[in-house]
Amino acid sequence: MRVAVLMKPTDIPGGHIVQFKNTVSELRRLGVDVDTPQEAAFDPRDYDLVHVFWTDLSTMRRVRQARKPVVVSTIYQSKDYLYGLDGIVRGVPRLRRKISASISAIKRGMREKTVDDAERILMPITERRFLFEAADLLLPNSHTEGRRVIDELGVSTPWVVVRNGFDQTIFHPPEENVSRSGVLLVARLEPRKNQMGLIRALRGTGIHLTMTGYSHPHHPEYLNKCLKAGGDNVTYIAARDSQEIAGLYQKARVHALPSWFETTGLASLEAAACGCAIVTTRRGDAEEYFGSHAHYCDPSDQRSIREAVEAAYEQGADQETQRYVASRYTWTRVAEQTLAVYKGLLAV
Numbered sequence: 001m002r003v004a005v006l007m008k009p010t011d012i013p014g015g016h017i018v019q020f021k022n023t024v025s026e027l028r029r030l031g032v033d034v035d036t037p038q039e040a041a042f043d044p045r046d047y048d049l050v051h052v053f054w055t056d057l058s059t060m061r062r063v064r065q066a067r068k069p070v071v072v073s074t075i076y077q078s079k080d081y082l083y084g085l086d087g088i089v090r091g092v093p094r095l096r097r098k099i100s101a102s103i104s105a106i107k108r109g110m111r112e113k114t115v116d117d118a119e120r121i122l123m124p125i126t127e128r129r130f131l132f133e134a135a136d137l138l139l140p141n142s143h144t145e146g147r148r149v150i151d152e153l154g155v156s157t158p159w160v161v162v163r164n165g166f167d168q169t170i171f172h173p174p175e176e177n178v179s180r181s182g183v184l185l186v187a188r189l190e191p192r193k194n195q196m197g198l199i200r201a202l203r204g205t206g207i208h209l210t211m212t213g214y215s216h217p218h219h220p221e222y223l224n225k226c227l228k229a230g231g232d233n234v235t236y237i238a239a240r241d242s243q244e245i246a247g248l249y250q251k252a253r254v255h256a257l258p259s260w261f262e263t264t265g266l267a268s269l270e271a272a273a274c275g276c277a278i279v280t281t282r283r284g285d286a287e288e289y290f291g292s293h294a295h296y297c298d299p300s301d302q303r304s305i306r307e308a309v310e311a312a313y314e315q316g317a318d319q320e321t322q323r324y325v326a327s328r329y330t331w332t333r334v335a336e337q338t339l340a341v342y343k344g345l346l347a348v
Contacts, residue, residue: 001032001033001048001049001342001343001346002033002035002046002047002048002049003027003032003033003034003035003047003048003049003050003051003342004034004035004036004037004042004044004046004047004049004050004051005020005023005024005027005034005035005036005050005051005052005053006036006037006039006042006050006051006052006053006054006055006059007020007036007053007054007055008039008054008055008056010054011217012188012216012217012218013188013214014188015075015164015263015264015265015266015267016053016054016075018266019053019073019075019141019164019266019334020053020073022165022167022331022334023073023331023334023335023338024036025331026331026332026334026335027335027338027339029332029335030335030336030339032339032342035047039055039056039059042059042062043066044062044063044066044068045066045068047068048068048069048346049068049069049070049071049342049345049346050063050068050069050070050071051070051071051072051073051338051342052070052071052072052073052131052135053072053073053075055131056127057127057130057131057134060130060131060134061134064134069136069345069346070134070135070136071135071136071137071138071139071341071342071345072131072132072135072137072138072139073138073139073140073141073162074128074132074138074139074140074141074145074146074149074159075141075263076128076132076140076145076148076149076153076263077261077263077284078148078152078261078284125153128153129153129154129155132149132153132155132157133155133156133157135157136157136345137157137158137159137160137341137345138155138157138158138159138160139159139160139161139162139338139341140159140161140162141161141162141163141164141263141264141285142161142163142263142264142285142288142289143161143288144284144285144288145263145285146159146161160341162334162337162338162341163264163289163328163329163333163334163337164263164264164266164269164289164329164334165269165329165330165331165332165333165334166266166269166270166273166325166329166330166331167242167270167330167331168273168326168330168332170242170243170246171242171246171249171269171270171273171274172246172273172274172326173250173273173274173275173319173322174250174251174274174275178250178251180251180252180253180275180276180316180317181208181251181252181253182207182208182209182210182251182252182253182254183198183202183207183208183209183210183252183253183254183255183256183279183309183313184209184210184211184212184248184249184252184254184255184256184271184276185198185209185210185211185212185213185255185256185257186211186212186213186239186245186248186249186255186257186267186270186271187211187213187257187259187267188213188214188215188216189211189213189214189215189216189219189222189223189226190215190216190218190219190222191219191222191260192259192260192261193213193257193259193260194258194259194260194281194299195211195222195226196222196225196226196229197258197299197300197302197305198256198258198305198309199226199229199230199233199234200229200302201258201302201303201305201306201309202233202306202309203233205306205309205310207233207309207310207313208233208234208235209230209233209234209235210234210235210236210237210248210252211226211234211235211236211237212236212237212238212239212245212248223236245270246270246274249270249271249273249274249275249276250274250275252271252276253276253277253312253313253316253317254276254277254278254279254309254312254313255267255268255271255272255276255277255278255279256279256280256305256308256309256312257279257280257281257286258279258280258281258297258299258305258308259280259281259283259284259299260281260283260299260300261281261283261284262280262281262283262284262285262286263284263285264285264286264289265280265281265284265286265289268280268286268289268290268294269289269325269329272290272293272294272318272321272322272324272325273322273325273326274322275317275318275319275322276317276318277295277312277313277315277316277317277318277321278290278293278294278295278312278318278321279294279295279296279297279305279308279309279312280294280295280296280297281296281297281298281299282296282297282298282299283298283299289325289329290321290325293318293320293321293324293325294321295308295309295311295312295315296308297309
Protein backbone atom coordinates (compact mmCIF):
# COMPACT_ATOMS: atom_id res chain seq x y z
CA MET A 1 0.00 0.00 0.00
CA ARG A 2 1.41 3.35 -1.04
CA VAL A 3 -0.20 6.42 0.55
CA ALA A 4 0.28 10.14 -0.07
CA VAL A 5 -0.36 12.33 2.98
CA LEU A 6 -0.85 15.99 2.10
CA MET A 7 -0.34 19.05 4.30
CA LYS A 8 0.06 22.53 2.87
CA PRO A 9 3.08 24.44 4.21
CA THR A 10 2.11 26.81 7.02
CA ASP A 11 3.82 29.34 9.26
CA ILE A 12 1.39 28.60 12.10
CA PRO A 13 2.67 25.88 14.45
CA GLY A 14 0.19 23.87 16.48
CA GLY A 15 -1.62 20.61 17.08
CA HIS A 16 -2.48 20.11 13.41
CA ILE A 17 1.23 19.82 12.59
CA VAL A 18 1.81 17.50 15.55
CA GLN A 19 -1.05 15.24 14.44
CA PHE A 20 0.20 15.20 10.84
CA LYS A 21 3.83 14.36 11.71
CA ASN A 22 3.04 11.71 14.29
CA THR A 23 0.42 10.01 12.12
CA VAL A 24 2.91 9.76 9.26
CA SER A 25 5.70 8.52 11.54
CA GLU A 26 3.59 5.82 13.17
CA LEU A 27 2.10 4.64 9.87
CA ARG A 28 5.63 4.15 8.56
CA ARG A 29 6.49 2.20 11.71
CA LEU A 30 3.54 -0.08 10.91
CA GLY A 31 5.07 -0.77 7.50
CA VAL A 32 2.94 1.56 5.36
CA ASP A 33 4.74 3.18 2.41
CA VAL A 34 3.89 6.81 3.21
CA ASP A 35 5.00 9.77 1.14
CA THR A 36 4.46 13.47 1.95
CA PRO A 37 4.83 15.03 -1.51
CA GLN A 38 4.86 18.69 -2.36
CA GLU A 39 1.66 19.63 -4.15
CA ALA A 40 3.41 20.98 -7.24
CA ALA A 41 5.12 17.64 -7.92
CA PHE A 42 2.27 15.47 -6.70
CA ASP A 43 0.80 12.91 -9.09
CA PRO A 44 -2.08 11.01 -7.42
CA ARG A 45 -1.75 8.21 -9.98
CA ASP A 46 1.43 7.11 -8.18
CA TYR A 47 -0.51 6.17 -5.02
CA ASP A 48 -3.15 3.72 -3.89
CA LEU A 49 -4.81 6.23 -1.55
CA VAL A 50 -4.53 9.90 -0.60
CA HIS A 51 -4.88 11.22 2.95
CA VAL A 52 -5.44 14.96 3.18
CA PHE A 53 -4.77 17.04 6.27
CA TRP A 54 -4.96 20.26 4.29
CA THR A 55 -4.59 21.01 0.60
CA ASP A 56 -6.06 23.33 -1.97
CA LEU A 57 -9.09 22.55 -4.08
CA SER A 58 -7.11 22.23 -7.31
CA THR A 59 -5.05 19.42 -5.79
CA MET A 60 -8.19 17.70 -4.56
CA ARG A 61 -9.63 17.98 -8.07
CA ARG A 62 -6.58 16.16 -9.47
CA VAL A 63 -7.06 13.38 -6.91
CA ARG A 64 -10.70 12.99 -7.90
CA GLN A 65 -9.90 13.00 -11.59
CA ALA A 66 -7.36 10.21 -10.99
CA ARG A 67 -10.17 8.23 -9.27
CA LYS A 68 -8.07 7.59 -6.19
CA PRO A 69 -9.69 7.00 -2.78
CA VAL A 70 -9.23 10.01 -0.50
CA VAL A 71 -9.74 10.55 3.22
CA VAL A 72 -9.59 13.90 5.00
CA SER A 73 -8.62 14.56 8.61
CA THR A 74 -11.01 17.41 9.32
CA ILE A 75 -9.54 19.12 12.45
CA TYR A 76 -12.56 21.41 12.22
CA GLN A 77 -13.20 24.18 14.73
CA SER A 78 -16.45 26.05 14.94
CA LYS A 79 -16.03 29.78 14.32
CA ASP A 80 -18.67 30.66 16.90
CA TYR A 81 -15.93 31.34 19.45
CA LEU A 82 -14.83 34.40 17.47
CA TYR A 83 -17.96 36.23 18.52
CA GLY A 84 -16.93 36.03 22.17
CA LEU A 85 -13.48 37.57 21.79
CA ASP A 86 -12.56 41.17 22.57
CA GLY A 87 -16.09 42.54 22.41
CA ILE A 88 -16.88 41.26 18.90
CA VAL A 89 -20.61 40.97 18.26
CA ARG A 90 -22.24 38.35 20.49
CA GLY A 91 -25.35 36.30 20.00
CA VAL A 92 -24.76 35.53 16.34
CA PRO A 93 -26.82 32.49 15.21
CA ARG A 94 -24.91 29.21 15.08
CA LEU A 95 -23.74 28.14 11.67
CA ARG A 96 -26.22 25.68 10.17
CA ARG A 97 -26.98 23.34 7.35
CA LYS A 98 -26.03 25.19 4.22
CA ILE A 99 -22.86 27.08 3.41
CA SER A 100 -25.04 29.98 2.27
CA ALA A 101 -26.47 30.16 5.78
CA SER A 102 -22.93 30.10 7.15
CA ILE A 103 -21.92 33.02 4.96
CA SER A 104 -25.00 35.02 5.95
CA ALA A 105 -24.41 34.43 9.65
CA ILE A 106 -20.77 35.45 9.44
CA LYS A 107 -21.58 38.57 7.43
CA ARG A 108 -24.02 39.62 10.10
CA GLY A 109 -21.42 38.96 12.76
CA MET A 110 -18.71 40.88 10.92
CA ARG A 111 -20.54 44.21 10.51
CA GLU A 112 -18.26 45.77 13.07
CA LYS A 113 -15.14 44.31 11.49
CA THR A 114 -13.29 44.96 8.23
CA VAL A 115 -13.83 43.29 4.87
CA ASP A 116 -10.39 41.69 5.16
CA ASP A 117 -11.32 40.10 8.48
CA ALA A 118 -14.54 38.76 6.99
CA GLU A 119 -12.72 37.25 4.01
CA ARG A 120 -10.08 35.70 6.29
CA ILE A 121 -12.84 33.83 8.13
CA LEU A 122 -15.06 33.06 5.16
CA MET A 123 -12.53 31.66 2.71
CA PRO A 124 -11.21 28.78 4.86
CA ILE A 125 -14.77 27.80 5.78
CA THR A 126 -15.89 27.78 2.16
CA GLU A 127 -12.81 25.85 1.04
CA ARG A 128 -13.18 23.29 3.79
CA ARG A 129 -16.83 22.71 2.94
CA PHE A 130 -15.94 21.74 -0.63
CA LEU A 131 -12.80 19.84 0.44
CA PHE A 132 -14.79 17.73 2.90
CA GLU A 133 -17.59 17.10 0.41
CA ALA A 134 -15.10 15.85 -2.20
CA ALA A 135 -13.66 13.16 0.11
CA ASP A 136 -14.71 9.52 0.26
CA LEU A 137 -14.42 9.52 4.05
CA LEU A 138 -13.78 12.08 6.79
CA LEU A 139 -11.68 11.39 9.90
CA PRO A 140 -12.73 13.79 12.68
CA ASN A 141 -11.00 13.48 16.05
CA SER A 142 -14.29 13.06 17.94
CA HIS A 143 -17.99 12.39 17.46
CA THR A 144 -18.79 15.98 18.40
CA GLU A 145 -16.40 17.22 15.70
CA GLY A 146 -17.98 14.91 13.13
CA ARG A 147 -21.46 16.18 13.95
CA ARG A 148 -20.19 19.76 13.82
CA VAL A 149 -18.91 19.27 10.28
CA ILE A 150 -22.33 17.98 9.22
CA ASP A 151 -24.38 20.56 11.11
CA GLU A 152 -22.35 23.67 10.36
CA LEU A 153 -21.13 23.00 6.83
CA GLY A 154 -23.94 20.83 5.47
CA VAL A 155 -21.44 18.15 4.39
CA SER A 156 -22.88 14.75 3.43
CA THR A 157 -19.63 12.72 3.38
CA PRO A 158 -19.58 9.75 5.79
CA TRP A 159 -17.12 9.89 8.67
CA VAL A 160 -15.24 7.67 11.12
CA VAL A 161 -13.69 8.95 14.34
CA VAL A 162 -9.91 8.61 14.70
CA ARG A 163 -8.78 9.97 18.06
CA ASN A 164 -5.74 12.13 18.71
CA GLY A 165 -2.79 10.92 20.73
CA PHE A 166 0.49 11.69 22.47
CA ASP A 167 4.03 10.30 22.42
CA GLN A 168 4.48 7.92 25.38
CA THR A 169 8.25 7.88 24.92
CA ILE A 170 8.40 11.58 25.77
CA PHE A 171 5.33 12.37 27.85
CA HIS A 172 5.15 10.27 31.01
CA PRO A 173 5.32 10.84 34.78
CA PRO A 174 8.72 11.64 36.31
CA GLU A 175 10.72 8.57 37.28
CA GLU A 176 11.12 9.90 40.83
CA ASN A 177 8.69 11.73 43.06
CA VAL A 178 8.98 15.47 42.56
CA SER A 179 7.50 18.44 44.36
CA ARG A 180 4.89 19.83 41.99
CA SER A 181 3.75 23.45 42.12
CA GLY A 182 2.05 26.09 40.04
CA VAL A 183 -0.14 26.11 36.97
CA LEU A 184 1.27 25.51 33.49
CA LEU A 185 -0.26 26.53 30.16
CA VAL A 186 1.36 25.02 27.06
CA ALA A 187 -0.22 26.53 23.95
CA ARG A 188 0.33 28.78 20.98
CA LEU A 189 0.16 32.39 22.18
CA GLU A 190 -3.05 33.82 20.78
CA PRO A 191 -6.45 35.05 21.99
CA ARG A 192 -8.18 31.73 21.20
CA LYS A 193 -6.03 29.94 23.77
CA ASN A 194 -7.13 32.54 26.33
CA GLN A 195 -3.91 33.00 28.25
CA MET A 196 -5.18 36.45 29.24
CA GLY A 197 -8.37 34.99 30.70
CA LEU A 198 -6.34 32.59 32.85
CA ILE A 199 -4.01 35.37 34.00
CA ARG A 200 -6.92 37.51 35.12
CA ALA A 201 -8.67 34.56 36.78
CA LEU A 202 -5.60 33.75 38.89
CA ARG A 203 -5.19 37.26 40.31
CA GLY A 204 -5.27 37.17 44.08
CA THR A 205 -5.11 33.36 44.31
CA GLY A 206 -1.38 33.17 45.02
CA ILE A 207 -1.04 30.48 42.35
CA HIS A 208 1.86 31.08 39.99
CA LEU A 209 1.38 30.63 36.24
CA THR A 210 4.04 29.45 33.81
CA MET A 211 3.39 29.76 30.09
CA THR A 212 5.20 28.39 27.08
CA GLY A 213 4.42 28.29 23.38
CA TYR A 214 5.07 29.89 20.01
CA SER A 215 3.64 33.31 19.28
CA HIS A 216 0.92 33.18 16.64
CA PRO A 217 2.11 35.21 13.63
CA HIS A 218 -1.26 36.98 13.48
CA HIS A 219 -0.96 38.08 17.14
CA PRO A 220 2.67 39.13 17.65
CA GLU A 221 1.93 41.45 20.60
CA TYR A 222 -0.21 39.04 22.58
CA LEU A 223 2.65 37.65 24.69
CA ASN A 224 3.78 41.09 25.82
CA LYS A 225 0.21 42.02 26.74
CA CYS A 226 -0.11 38.84 28.80
CA LEU A 227 3.18 39.38 30.60
CA LYS A 228 2.27 42.97 31.38
CA ALA A 229 -1.10 41.91 32.76
CA GLY A 230 0.40 39.06 34.79
CA GLY A 231 3.33 40.88 36.37
CA ASP A 232 5.35 38.87 38.85
CA ASN A 233 2.74 36.11 38.97
CA VAL A 234 3.48 34.97 35.40
CA THR A 235 6.62 33.42 33.95
CA TYR A 236 7.18 32.78 30.25
CA ILE A 237 9.62 30.05 29.22
CA ALA A 238 10.52 29.84 25.54
CA ALA A 239 10.53 26.03 25.50
CA ARG A 240 10.86 24.61 22.01
CA ASP A 241 11.94 21.01 22.52
CA SER A 242 9.38 18.33 23.42
CA GLN A 243 11.66 16.94 26.12
CA GLU A 244 11.90 20.36 27.71
CA ILE A 245 8.11 20.76 27.62
CA ALA A 246 7.72 17.30 29.17
CA GLY A 247 9.97 18.46 32.00
CA LEU A 248 7.65 21.40 32.62
CA TYR A 249 4.60 19.11 32.71
CA GLN A 250 6.35 16.84 35.22
CA LYS A 251 6.91 19.73 37.64
CA ALA A 252 3.50 21.42 37.33
CA ARG A 253 0.62 20.65 39.67
CA VAL A 254 -2.05 21.70 37.16
CA HIS A 255 -2.19 22.19 33.42
CA ALA A 256 -4.88 24.68 32.40
CA LEU A 257 -6.17 25.27 28.87
CA PRO A 258 -9.21 27.60 29.14
CA SER A 259 -9.45 28.07 25.36
CA TRP A 260 -12.37 29.58 23.52
CA PHE A 261 -12.40 26.37 21.48
CA GLU A 262 -10.46 23.08 21.36
CA THR A 263 -10.95 20.05 19.15
CA THR A 264 -8.85 18.02 21.58
CA GLY A 265 -6.17 20.08 23.22
CA LEU A 266 -3.10 17.94 22.61
CA ALA A 267 -1.30 19.75 25.43
CA SER A 268 -3.98 18.50 27.83
CA LEU A 269 -3.30 14.90 26.76
CA GLU A 270 0.45 15.37 27.15
CA ALA A 271 0.05 17.03 30.55
CA ALA A 272 -2.29 14.32 31.79
CA ALA A 273 0.18 11.67 30.64
CA CYS A 274 2.82 13.41 32.77
CA GLY A 275 0.56 13.35 35.82
CA CYS A 276 -0.85 16.88 35.94
CA ALA A 277 -4.37 17.59 37.11
CA ILE A 278 -6.23 18.94 34.08
CA VAL A 279 -8.33 22.07 33.56
CA THR A 280 -9.78 22.49 30.10
CA THR A 281 -12.52 24.31 28.25
CA ARG A 282 -16.14 23.26 27.92
CA ARG A 283 -16.18 24.65 24.36
CA GLY A 284 -15.31 22.04 21.78
CA ASP A 285 -14.51 18.36 22.12
CA ALA A 286 -12.28 17.97 25.19
CA GLU A 287 -15.06 16.53 27.33
CA GLU A 288 -15.41 13.61 24.92
CA TYR A 289 -11.75 12.80 25.58
CA PHE A 290 -11.51 13.31 29.32
CA GLY A 291 -15.01 12.69 30.68
CA SER A 292 -14.84 12.89 34.47
CA HIS A 293 -11.03 12.98 34.42
CA ALA A 294 -10.75 16.77 34.05
CA HIS A 295 -12.05 20.01 35.52
CA TYR A 296 -13.97 22.14 33.01
CA CYS A 297 -14.42 25.89 32.73
CA ASP A 298 -16.28 28.50 30.74
CA PRO A 299 -13.59 30.59 29.00
CA SER A 300 -15.80 33.68 29.11
CA ASP A 301 -16.19 33.52 32.92
CA GLN A 302 -13.14 34.32 35.07
CA ARG A 303 -14.85 32.93 38.14
CA SER A 304 -15.45 29.63 36.34
CA ILE A 305 -11.78 29.45 35.33
CA ARG A 306 -10.56 30.28 38.84
CA GLU A 307 -12.84 27.73 40.53
CA ALA A 308 -11.77 24.98 38.10
CA VAL A 309 -8.09 25.74 38.67
CA GLU A 310 -8.49 25.85 42.45
CA ALA A 311 -10.33 22.52 42.46
CA ALA A 312 -7.66 20.92 40.27
CA TYR A 313 -4.90 22.44 42.39
CA GLU A 314 -6.38 20.96 45.53
CA GLN A 315 -6.54 17.58 43.79
CA GLY A 316 -2.91 17.74 42.68
CA ALA A 317 -1.01 15.09 40.72
CA ASP A 318 -3.41 12.68 39.10
CA GLN A 319 -2.20 9.12 38.51
CA GLU A 320 -5.70 7.90 37.64
CA THR A 321 -5.99 10.36 34.75
CA GLN A 322 -2.45 9.50 33.66
CA ARG A 323 -3.39 5.84 33.38
CA TYR A 324 -6.66 6.72 31.66
CA VAL A 325 -5.08 8.66 28.79
CA ALA A 326 -2.17 6.21 28.46
CA SER A 327 -4.61 3.36 27.85
CA ARG A 328 -6.57 5.22 25.16
CA TYR A 329 -4.72 8.00 23.38
CA THR A 330 -1.36 7.19 21.80
CA TRP A 331 -0.06 7.84 18.32
CA THR A 332 0.38 4.09 17.89
CA ARG A 333 -3.36 3.58 18.36
CA VAL A 334 -4.06 6.52 16.04
CA ALA A 335 -1.97 4.91 13.30
CA GLU A 336 -3.61 1.52 13.82
CA GLN A 337 -7.07 3.06 13.51
CA THR A 338 -5.99 5.05 10.45
CA LEU A 339 -4.54 1.97 8.75
CA ALA A 340 -7.78 0.07 9.39
CA VAL A 341 -9.64 2.89 7.63
CA TYR A 342 -7.27 2.70 4.64
CA LYS A 343 -7.72 -1.07 4.33
CA GLY A 344 -11.49 -0.80 4.57
CA LEU A 345 -11.66 1.89 1.91
CA LEU A 346 -9.36 0.02 -0.49
CA ALA A 347 -11.38 -3.17 -0.03
CA VAL A 348 -14.60 -1.52 -1.22
